[in-house]
Amino acid sequence: MAGNSDPLTPRAKLAVTAGKAVAAASRAAGRGSGSVIGGRVALKLDPDLLARLAQNLDVVLVSATNGKTTTTRLIAEALRAAGPVVSNALGANMPAGITSALAGGSDARYGVIEVDEKYLAGVARDTDPKCIALLNLSRDQLDRAAETRMLAENWREGLAGSKAVIVANADDPLVVWAASSSPNVIWVAAGQMWKDDAWSCPACGGVMQRPGDDWFCGECGFRRPTPTWALSGDHVLDPHGSAWPIHLQLPGRANKANAASSAAVAAVFGVPPQVALERMYQVQAVAGRYDVVQFQGRDLRLLLAKNPAGWLETFSLIDPPPAPVILSVNARGADGTDTSWLWDVDYTRLTGHPIFVIGDRKLDLAVRLEVANQHFQVCDNLDQAVQMCPPGRIEVIANYTAFQDLRRRVGN
16 A cells, blocks of 8 residues: 555556546547546446545535535535645536546545435445535435435434534434434534425424424424524524625525535634635536526526425526526436426416426426416427527526536537
8 A cells, every 4th residue: 555645556546547548538429527437447446446535535525405516516615725625516426426536636635525315325434524414305306216214214324423523404304313323413504495305203203393493393302403503594603603694606595505504514624604605605606507598699597406395496596577487307317207296396486487398298397387377388499498488587497307408408
């Protein structure tokens, strides 16, 4: 084994080199970033590569159903105040993509890593993180993801006794249940708009009571912990009671909540809230999300919403009626092929907006909008929808693969 400056064995170096070569070939062939295929090849050659690459890094893991990619970006910006950062900023968040990202950061001091919910326990085992941020858990990819209570149980078991500092959302009972097996938790009052996955107690199955912003189980006494950090309007309150203003270029309450959690994570590494929050202002868009693009002479704002909780947050930040809205839903592998989640979204919030529907599953969405008494038109593609939109900035809301399709079409 090499000294501290170079923890890689000859085999690990070969794996990294081969992975980068395969990734470069994949990019040259126009098949995306190549990070996943490159990581797979590297891990085949050295199954311990992820652990080796993480060895000299102070690692932060970020996991949640919504907001992982954005929060990872915000934390990475904040920690750059303290040293070089390597991060899987493009959202390849399973072991192969994570390995690929870390292989590219040889001079980094910090590793800020977004992790798919189902892989959190395994990645935590491999990377020995100093800090883990847990933001929320809600229904997503119904055909593939375990029911949310089971995911919380997996987190709880996987993180039990972890040496990491867990930064967790005190307002999400599933996250609290998952984090409370850990000896060192910092609770953040980050809020929870979507509550439909947390009406029964994850500890005993009893009915949750939710007076105001509080929550508790009347049967077993499981209750909201007292937070030491909180989102309060446009400010983050730190453990000393100081209020720090949040200035973001990213819209919406959810991103302020992400910033509050990110400030708590940055403080674990000695970066003060004021410095952390000032640096977060640099983030304008995340992998195309929130970008405003010109297309056919119109301004389009691209918004990603992958599941009911995400749609609810997105509806809260779009321009008021009569701003035109284009909705696009696919049900390919990466989205989950079951579209029954559309019935969990409250589309009456779009009343007053002219709505245009595109995407592979536009007819499923049309039926849902019909039941919600919304006025809409089904279109063949983005070009046709944009041509039919009345004046004003167009809000375009899409789920995962539909969002990628849109970005390709508008050249973003």
